[in-house]
Amino acid sequence: MSRKPYFTECPRCGSHSFEHLSNHAHCPNCLHFEDYYEDTETCYGVARSVEIRNTKPAIKQKIEEKSDEINQCESQAS
Numbered sequence: 072m073s074r075k076p077y078f079t080e081c082p083r084c085g086s087h088s089f090e091h092l093s094n095h096a097h098c099p100n101c102l103h104f105e106d107y108y109e110d111t112e113t114c115y116g117v118a119r120s121v122e123i124r125n126t127k128p129a130i131k132q133k134i135e136e137k138s139d140e141i142n143q144c145e146s147q148a149s
């Protein structure tokens with residue numbers, strides 16, 4: 072989400088008091104309100120992609136450890 076200027080022109084009343092906060096924007100002049108909450112599905116998708124990105128190195132390390140074990144077993148067998 073790109074950062075907007077803190078105060079902009081209100082889309083409803085045109086006053087320059089439309090205040091942008093991190094999760095909503097509002098106009099104290101006419102009480103116009105916009106929320107920036109993402110829907111549950113989008114939040115889940117973002118959280119899942121972060122989880123996958125953070126667990127990938129651990130999975131890669133486990134695969135490397137297993138392949139080292141296999142290589143050791145093969146070298147002992149021959």
Ligand SMILES: [Zn+2]
Pocket residue numbers: 081082083084085086098099100101102103
């Ligand atoms: Zn307004």
